Amino acid sequence: xxxxxxxxxxxxxRGPDAPYIRQDLEEIYARDRANxxxxxxxxWRYTRLALASSASLLNAARVNMRNALxxxxxxxxRALVRDRGFTAVSLGTLAASLALCIVVAVLxxxxxxxxxxxxESDRLFEVRYGAPGDPPVAGMEKLDWQSLxxxxxxxxxxxxxxFTLRGVEAPEFVQGSWITHGYSQGFxxxxxxxxxxEADDFNAGxxxxxxxxxxxxxxxxxxxxxxIGRTFDAFVSDRPDEAETFTIIGVLPANHWHVTAFTEVLAxxxxxxxxxxxxxxxxVSPLVAGERITALVRAGGLKLPREGWRVxxxxxxxxxxxxxxxxxxxxATATALVLLIACANVGVLLTLRATRRRREMAVxxxxxxxxxxxxxxxxxxxxxxxxxxxxxxxxxxxxxxxxIAPGIxxxxxxxxxxxxxxxxxxxxxxxxxxAxxxxxxxxASIVPIVVTRRTPVSVATSGGQKGATDGPAQRHARTxxxxxxxxxxxxxxxxxxxxxxxxxxxLRVPMGLEADGVIVGRYSLRQRSxxxxxxxxxFYQRVLARSGEISSxxxxxxxxxxPLQAPAARxxxxxxxxxxxxxxxxxxVSPDYFSVLxxxxxxxxxxxxxxRIGTEPVAVVSRTLAARLWxxxxxxxxxxxxxxxxxxxxSAAPRMLTVxxxxxxxxxxxxxxxxxxxxxxxxxxPFPGAFVYLRVTDPLSAERDLKRLLSSIDGExxxxxxxxxxxxLDQQRAGARLLASLLVxxxxxxxxxxxVGIYAVVAYTVKQREREIxxxxxxxxxxxxxxxxxxxxxxxxxxAGLILGVGGALALGRVLRSQLFGVEPADPLVLLGxxxxxxxxxxxxxxxxxxxxxxLDSSAALKD
Amino acid sequence: xxALGEFEQLVLFAVLRLEQxxxxxxxxxxxxxxxAREVSPGAIYTTLGRLEERGLVRAVVIExxxxxxxxPRKHYELRPAGAKALRDSYANLQxxxxxxxxxxxxxxxQS
Numbered sequence: 018x019x020x021x022x023x024x025x026x027x028x029x030x031r032g033p034d035a036p037y038i039r040q041d042l043e044e045i046y047a048r049d050r051a052n053x054x055x056x057x058x059x060x061w062r063y064t065r066l067a068l069a070s071s072a073s074l075l076n077a078a079r080v081n082m083r084n085a086l087x088x089x090x091x092x093x094x095r096a097l098v099r100d101r102g103f104t105a106v107s108l109g110t111l112a113a114s115l116a117l118c119i120v121v122a123v124l125x126x127x128x129x130x131x132x133x134x135x136x137e138s139d140r141l142f143e144v145r146y147g148a149p150g151d152p153p154v155a156g157m158e159k160l161d162w163q164s165l166x167x168x169x170x171x172x173x174x175x176x177x178x179x180f181t182l183r184g185v186e187a188p189e190f191v192q193g194s195w196i197t198h199g200y201s202q203g204f205x206x207x208x209x210x211x212x213x214x215e216a217d218d219f220n221a222g223x224x225x226x227x228x229x230x231x232x233x234x235x236x237x238x239x240x241x242x243x244x245i246g247r248t249f250d251a252f253v254s255d256r257p258d259e260a261e262t263f264t265i266i267g268v269l270p271a272n273h274w275h276v277t278a279f280t281e282v283l284a285x286x287x288x289x290x291x292x293x294x295x296x297x298x299x300x301v302s303p304l305v306a307g308e309r310i311t312a313l314v315r316a317g318g319l320k321l322p323r324e325g326w327r328v329x330x331x332x333x334x335x336x337x338x339x340x341x342x343x344x345x346x347x348x349a350t351a352t353a354l355v356l357l358i359a360c361a362n363v364g365v366l367l368t369l370r371a372t373r374r375r376r377e378m379a380v381x382x383x384x385x386x387x388x389x390x391x392x393x394x395x396x397x398x399x400x401x402x403x404x405x406x407x408x409x410x411x412x413x414x415x416x417x418x419x420x421i422a423p424g425i426x427x428x429x430x431x432x433x434x435x436x437x438x439x440x441x442x443x444x445x446x447x448x449x450x451x452a453x454x455x456x457x458x459x460x461a462s463i464v465p466i467v468v469t470r471r472t473p474v475s476v477a478t479s480g481g482q483k484g485a486t487d488g489p490a491q492r493h494a495r496t497x498x499x500x501x502x503x504x505x506x507x508x509x510x511x512x513x514x515x516x517x518x519x520x521x522x523x524l525r526v527p528m529g530l531e532a533d534g535v536i537v538g539r540y541s542l543r544q545r546s547x548x549x550x551x552x553x554x555x556f557y558q559r560v561l562a563r564s565g566e567i568s569s570x571x572x573x574x575x576x577x578x579x580p581l582q583a584p585a586a587r588x589x590x591x592x593x594x595x596x597x598x599x600x601x602x603x604x605x606v607s608p609d610y611f612s613v614l615x616x617x618x619x620x621x622x623x624x625x626x627x628x629r630i631g632t633e634p635v636a637v638v639s640r641t642l643a644a645r646l647w648x649x650x651x652x653x654x655x656x657x658x659x660x661x662x663x664x665x666x667x668s669a670a671p672r673m674l675t676v677x678x679x680x681x682x683x684x685x686x687x688x689x690x691x692x693x694x695x696x697x698x699x700x701x702x703p704f705p706g707a708f709v710y711l712r713v714t715d716p717l718s719a720e721r722d723l724k725r726l727l728s729s730i731d732g733e734x735x736x737x738x739x740x741x742x743x744x745x746l747d748q749q750r751a752g753a754r755l756l757a758s759l760l761v762x763x764x765x766x767x768x769x770x771x772x773v774g775i776y777a778v779v780a781y782t783v784k785q786r787e788r789e790i791x792x793x794x795x796x797x798x799x800x801x802x803x804x805x806x807x808x809x810x811x812x813x814x815x816x817a818g819l820i821l822g823v824g825g826a827l828a829l830g831r832v833l834r835s836q837l838f839g840v841e842p843a844d845p846l847v848l849l850g851x852x853x854x855x856x857x858x859x860x861x862x863x864x865x866x867x868x869x870x871x872x873l874d875s876s877a878a879l880k881d
Numbered sequence: 882x883x884a885l886g887e888f889e890q891l892v893l894f895a896v897l898r899l900e901q902x903x904x905x906x907x908x909x910x911x912x913x914x915x916x917a918r919e920v921s922p923g924a925i926y927t928t929l930g931r932l933e934e935r936g937l938v939r940a941v942v943i944e945x946x947x948x949x950x951x952x953p954r955k956h957y958e959l960r961p962a963g964a965k966a967l968r969d970s971y972a973n974l975q976x977x978x979x980x981x982x983x984x985x986x987x988x989x990x991q992s
Contacts, residue, residue, distance in 0.1 A: 034926040037955050041906040041922040070923020077927035 022064035029071040093397035114359035115410030121352040134435035142330035157291040171199040172292035181252040181735040190735035193282030208267030211245040227263035228283040231271040274436040303330035343835040354505040361502040364461040371465035403458025428755045464494040503818025506771040508825030513764035514847040516757040522839025529683030531615035538739035554700040567722040569715035574610040592656020601693040621653040621678030628698040636674040642693035780866035800871040811863030937963030
């Protein structure tokens with residue numbers, strides 16, 4: 018019965034003491050048998066002791082291994098501290114690029130991966146009624162939406178509104194919404210204090226209730242803990258006749274977030290509404306739900322804008338990030354390239370360092386070190402660098418995120434889903450960072466480890482490393498790393514070039530107005546006090562007549578159109594024709610509008626205070642519209658016809674106006690190519706007005722004076738905070754500028770790394786071949802030919818990298834396409850210019866060390 | 882120098898007692914006969930290996946030709962540093978254990 022035990026002992030007992038242990042086991046077995054123990058029992062004891070011995074040996078081996086590893090790491094740490102230059106460059110390169118990756122990963126996670134911060138957000142869809150540009154279908158709110166309950170779990174609608182809060186203090190103008198019960202459930206509206214909405218709150222006839230924001234509670238209501246049950250009065254644009262009284266039932270959490278900023282006051286919408294957003298039932302496809310809604314609307318007998326009109330559902334999250342997805346993907350691609358370059362660079366540095374240590378490794382091998390032990394020694398340094406770089410990268414990334422979080426929504430043009438606090442390093446991102454660190458350092462250290470492991474022992478006994486050159490495998494590895502670096506770098510440089518070109522093109526687009534020095538504010542009047550156009554007109558006339566009371570201002574203008582947004586368009590035509598061949602934006606403006614915004618008048622005159630109700634209806638047209646309607650002839654004095662608004666009754670007649678002036682074309686955005694606009698006098702046409710522009714020298718005092726003037730004319734007028742027009746214009750360019758500046762930083766970082774990498778490799782090769790060069794020189798070789806030889810070899814690698822890089826740049830151009838303005842993704846000028854510039858820098862990085870080769874002192878080199 | 886563990890003390894005492902004959906199996910038998918505790922030869926060798934690294938014992942390999950049993954054997958001897966370490970450990974133990982036996986007996990009886 019000893020046989021199984023012996024077999025087991027032979028298999029599991031390993032190490033130098035194994036023969037002695039087996040011998041002892043045999044002795045114990047023999048003695049047991051001699052003492053009369055049965056073969057089975059003696060065999061069992063043998064097996065038991067063999068197993069226990071194996072456990073002890075394994076435990077000891079593990080401890081030894083750990084100690085050896087710690088020793089290797091300690092030695093590596095000491096070596097890294099000694100070689101500060103190498104450590105700083107490789108650690109800095111890796112940490113910076115890892116930090117960049119983590120920051121971008123956090124942004125991509127927050128915007129593109131995580132989804133919106135709502136329950137079951139993947140089932141939330143925006144409902145698009147008809148194609149963009151289709152006029153709204155009237156009467157949809159009266160349809161039987163309950164009949165879709167089998168496909169729609171929640172119907173969500175909200176009505177954005179401005180609430181003018183009244184009270185002892187000055188009226189405050191805040192953004193709020195009337196919301197359906199579906200909104201409350203679908204967007205998970207909770208209360209930090211008090212309660213959220215209940216179904217009963219949405220029944221008509223119940224007292225009006227409201228949830229207020231944390232900001233409003235702390236600000237206007239002084240953080241009153243007994244706020245629940247208190248009431249406030251407010252005018253709202255949708256119920257303009259009476260101030261409504263709202264009972265506060267709750268305060269929203271400080272981190273309450275919604276896709277729109279209209280969340281200062283939430284009140285129940287108690288009139289029928291059709292959904293803008295829906296939560297479909299689990300398992301119901303958006304296609305099916307869209308078809309059901311289309312069928313409901315069609316069956317309702319409503320007037321549809323056209324044949325084939327239908328409803329489509331679009332993922333709410335996709336719609337929210339639609340604009341920034343390409344931007345973030347471009348940044349993510351650029352970041353991946355930076356990491357690739359950093360990895361190749363650190364790989365080159367580690368390889369050069371490993372080659373310097375070949376002799377040490379050969380000695381270790383000669384003294385009996387196993388391949389595993391050599392690998393462990395080689396891996397210790399990269400391991401330490403990788404671990405330190407990951408930790409440093411995480412620290413850098415957290416600091417960067419904390420610094421950029423408050424402003425990132427502004428730069429990207431979209432607030433972070435879930436708010437600023439939602440930007441942070443989550444466990445998944447942390448895991449990703451650690452994985453990226455491990456993969457990068459592993460990829461960077463494969464070649465150096467192979468280089469050292471393959472070192473023949475003969476190197477140890479040769480006179481030194483100076484005469485010994487690397488094998489073809491090592492040379493190829495370095496070549497590939499440098500070529501990859503060059504390719505990735507060129508890709509990035511071209512991307513940066515394209516975005517810079519695009520940003521410049523944007524800046525060059527003439528907007529047609531001068532935004533600097535202009536502030537814009539929003540105001541609101543009670544409709545009860547201003548029921549008609551005459552009342553509005555009277556208000557403007559009173560303000561404009563006293564506009565001299567506003568200090569440090571050079572003009573005041575009113576308009577009904579959102580600043581730098583395309584105005585509502587209507588069909589227009591010549592007065593003498595019954596046709597409407599064109600569409601043009603309609604903007605209501607006060608007389609000084611053109612001078613405040615410095616919009617030139619090419620012909621005729623601007624509006625005056627005499628263009629009031631009861632006088633001849635007049636208009637100013639933009640130059641483009643004038644040319645389209647009347648060609649080269651002067652439009653001044655001609656008649657312009659404007660079609661009635663889409664929602665006006667069929668009997669409504671077109672408006673006829675006399676053109677009194679031609680203004681310069683203005684763009685409402687960089688991409689606005691429709692320059693046909695009609696300006697109407699705001700004191701003559703029935704526009705409620707909404708915005709006031711002031712050209713100022715001191716914005717603060719001008720705003721204060723304007724507020725004082727407005728309240729002296731009407732104590733109930735509410736005025737929102739003003740903003741510089743240039744800031745709004747700037748915000749339109751923010752995304753493009755962010756991308757351009759990020760790519761420039763990445764590209765400069767990458768180019769520096771790549772050039773340092775090229776320089777290091779050529780310098781190393783020159784150093785290695787010093788003896789060969791010395792021999793060549795000694796037997797009369799031309800110094801210039803030696804320089805040319807090195808330049809030629811380096812240039813081949815550079816050229817290979819550049820060819821690869823052009824391919825990469827074309828691919829990146831496709832990613833960037835939607836972010837580019839005024840420049841093609843494969844712009845030959847950018848592509849060629851960048852390639853030539855980088856090739857020139859690359860050749861310089863090669864030529865520098867190559868020249869050193871030619872200036873070698875051959876006798877000194879041969880003596881060494 | 883870190884203090885000796887309990888098992889290290891046992892092994893060192895066995896080596897001391899066996900003098901010239903401290904082989905793995907002899908140490909195993911010595912511990913078994915005096916403490917009724919069976920330990921594996923693997924545990925003995927790894928412990929001795931560790932003690933050897935610390936300079937407390939010396940291993941002597943006796944080739945097959947001269948070995949008593951006709952096979953190569955490994956014997957261990959206590960080095961002066963080992964003797965000092967064992968003395969100190971034992972002295973500490975003794976100092977703490979003085980007069981404690983009656984109390985231990987009484988406590989053991991209670992359970």
